Amino acid sequence: xxxxxxxxxxxFRIFLRNVKYLRTVARHGGSLFDEKPVEVWMxxxxxxxxxxxxxxxxxxxxxxxxxxDFQAASDEExxxxxxxxxxxxxxxxxxxxxxxxxxxxxxxxxxVPGWRWLARAVVLPPLRWLGPPVxxxxxxxxxxxxxxxxxxxxxxxxxxxxxxxxxxxRPRAKSFRSGAT
Numbered sequence: 001x002x003x004x005x006x007x008x009x010x011x012f013r014i015f016l017r018n019v020k021y022l023r024t025v026a027r028h029g030g031s032l033f034d035e036k037p038v039e040v041w042m043x044x045x046x047x048x049x050x051x052x053x054x055x056x057x058x059x060x061x062x063x064x065x066x067x068x069d070f071q072a073a074s075d076e077e078x079x080x081x082x083x084x085x086x087x088x089x090x091x092x093x094x095x096x097x098x099x100x101x102x103x104x105x106x107x108x109x110x111x112v113p114g115w116r117w118l119a120r121a122v123v124l125p126p127l128r129w130l131g132p133p134v135x136x137x138x139x140x141x142x143x144x145x146x147x148x149x150x151x152x153x154x155x156x157x158x159x160x161x162x163x164x165x166x167x168x169x170r171p172r173a174k175s176f177r178s179g180a181t
Contacts, residue, residue, distance in 0.1 A: 008125055036094040037066040038111050040104070041078065041085060044069030048142045049089070056108060064111045088139055102135040 040056075042049045053067050070078055070085040079090055079098055091104035099107050102122075109119035122131055138145070 037064050038094065038107065039079075039092045040065055040067045040108065041070045041073075041090040042067060043085075043089075043142070044071050046142050048138075048145050056112060059112045059114065061113070065108060088136075101139065102131040105135065106131075 040053075042053065044050065056065050057067075068077075070082070075082060078085060079092060084090070084100070088101040089104050091099045091107045093099070093107050106119045106122055109115045122128060
């Protein structure tokens with residue numbers, strides 16, 4: 001087997017292992033993950049980041065994802081140095097590992113009902129190869145991108161002009177502070 005086919009085979013085995021795990025969990029009636037929320041550290045000054053946060057919160061009825069603004073946090077509160085926070089989003093799942101960038105987005109998608117299929121699909125080539133460089137490009141230029149309509153590929157339907165539960169036509173946002181809702 002060549003190097004490319006070995007890598008593809010390895011990714012396919014990982015995908016099958018995920019499917020087997022999900023079937024086992026469903027068969028036994030257990031929950032997919034621990035009850036602890038996923039902690040997300042993101043840039044609260046970034047319109048694209050705030051829009052992404054609103055997208056996740058609108059699809060997270062159980063409150064499994066907790067967002068933190070690293071700009072408002074002290075250096076002692078941050079899981080990594082501030083320079084690394086400037087370059088990328090960071091996520092700590094209930095299972096413990098600290099993930100960065102594209103892998104962090106994949107972990108968030110695992111928590112969002114209806115989007116877990118995408119999180120499992122991006123481990124396969126070519127998405128696995130394209131995802132990290134595309135994430136780095138978007139993260140590097142995130143302050144230049146317009147937040148409105150920035151997520152149409154993820155099925156975002158802008159709520160502007162429609163009434164929401166807040167009466168403003170915009171999705172309700174949670175506080176960035178940990179523990180606050």
